[in-house]
Amino acid sequence: MLGRVTTGHPASPPARRPRNRTLRVLLALAVVAALAAVAVAVTPLLRPPGPRPLFQLPVACGETWQLGTYPGHDDFDVDFFPTEGEAWGRPVLASAAGTVTVAGINGELGGRTPEDPDGPRGRGGGYWVKIDHGGRWETQYLHLLEPPLVREGQRxxxxxxxxxxxxTGNSGAPHLHYEQRRGWEKVETHFDGQPSGITTDDREYTVRLTSANCPG
Structure with a gap:
């Protein structure tokens, strides 16, 4: 019985599909692009923070304000209350130059207003603003009366x-909740180059400081 007759030449391999090769190339390029994007996003976060900006009190030049904290407020959080005059509607100012990264609502607003100061509390920080000052330094301003006067991306x-x-938010009375952050960490607030003295929240205590946040 005769076996299968061959020509003596190996069979040709099946032709590769150009489409499969193109898909592999595109997938490899996508992976490289994704890794590059991650590196661009993560690298600045790994750099050490830059020097502390010369922050000023976030209130008008020459005014004296009470800065305070209390148990459960969280370390380094500062509440600002004016020592004279009406609190509602007082201007809240940028402590240093920077770029607005958040300008909106944190949590729920609640219903406390100058017309109804004992209205229902909200949750969180209410109307708030966050500013990036460069060098991984940020400030935050919470419980504002109404929508911020600035917008995200504004210098x-x-x-x-x-x-x-x-x-607004979880607030019992009109005041400004304020924070300074270095990288991901809250730190003791400094104003005009000096530490504020508001550190831990192990007890209730206050200090008084006068603003040097003056034009020019």
């Missing part, structure tokens, strides 16, 4: 008005 100068003092 602001030191002393520029961000909004007005109020009691």
């Amino acid at each position: 602001v100068a030191q002393g520029e008005q961000l909004g007005r003092l109020g009691s």
